[in-house]
Amino acid sequence: MDGARIRDVTPAVERLPPCRWPSPPGDALIAHLGALRPHIEQLLPGAPTVALDRARMQSPVANPGKVIAVRSNYPGASSGAGDGPQLFLKATSSVAGPCTGIELRLAGRRVDHEVELVAVLGGRVDRAAPRAALAAVAGYCIGLDVTLRGDEDRGLRKSLDGFTVLGPWLTTADEAAAVMDASIELAVNGKLRQSGRTSQMTLGVGEIIAEASRYFVLEPGDVVMTGTPPGAGPLAVGDEVHCAIEGLGAMRVKVR
Numbered sequence: 001m002d003g004a005r006i007r008d009v010t011p012a013v014e015r016l017p018p019c020r021w022p023s024p025p026g027d028a029l030i031a032h033l034g035a036l037r038p039h040i041e042q043l044l045p046g047a048p049t050v051a052l053d054r055a056r057m058q059s060p061v062a063n064p065g066k067v068i069a070v071r072s073n074y075p076g077a078s079s080g081a082g083d084g085p086q087l088f089l090k091a092t093s094s095v096a097g098p099c100t101g102i103e104l105r106l107a108g109r110r111v112d113h114e115v116e117l118v119a120v121l122g123g124r125v126d127r128a129a130p131r132a133a134l135a136a137v138a139g140y141c142i143g144l145d146v147t148l149r150g151d152e153d154r155g156l157r158k159s160l161d162g163f164t165v166l167g168p169w170l171t172t173a174d175e176a177a178a179v180m181d182a183s184i185e186l187a188v189n190g191k192l193r194q195s196g197r198t199s200q201m202t203l204g205v206g207e208i209i210a211e212a213s214r215y216f217v218l219e220p221g222d223v224v225m226t227g228t229p230p231g232a233g234p235l236a237v238g239d240e241v242h243c244a245i246e247g248l249g250a251m252r253v254k255v256r
Helices: 010-015 033-046 130-135 205-212
Strands: 005-007 049-051 067-070 087-090 111-121 137-148 164-172 183-188 191-197 223-225 240-245 249-254
Touching: 010 033, 067 205, 087 205, 111 183, 111 191, 111 205, 111 240, 130 137, 130 205, 137 223, 137 240, 137 249, 164 223, 164 249, 205 223
Parallel strands: 067 223
Antiparallel strands: 005 049, 067 087, 111 137, 111 223, 137 164, 183 191, 183 240, 240 249
8 A cells, every 4th residue: 555645536525415404314425426426437537646644534434324333243252142133333423534543531441442344324224135235335444343341331332432433445335346255354553463354254244234224224324333353452542553354455543
């Protein structure tokens, strides 16, 4: 990735339909991504560029309606009580991009890292079968799910500001055909802590989305985190976390 440059196609968002209160559910950019793609491709040849290492990478999803996560979806990962998929919700205010960093705001409390494959919904999903659910995915990105250890509700401990890091960008589903069997890893300060392949997941992406759609309607921009391989461990102020998924890129996140 050294020397890589990215193209600024921001003018394409001017093609989004106007919105008045109350805003419709979902993320407008993700919901209209298909319609915007021809305009983005038209802008690309003449778009200004910026060095990737100088860009401030924000979350590729600006306004997720829901962040859905699942426990224990890899062999060897910690398990909890109960049968079937163990879904839970994280606050949307926890979503941030790699440049934001992770703040350890509660002194003396242990905070752990979990690298995950993330699917971003591009269409409405309601009580869908796994195949239809998978077809509604707009794209994929890397997720860094951060957890405060303690006795509080699980969703609360995972919902501190910046505890859902998404990035470095959204890879559209048509460009991510190999993501179902991709290497996934996380290192802290250069030391590998988590490593696996997405094909090791107990439940596939479509199955997780389908299960979630039994409970509530999913909208464009909803974020689905798919679980983490074994090796989740503690973070400390000053750490640098490196996350990578084959075909989706890599991101560095600092702990402060």
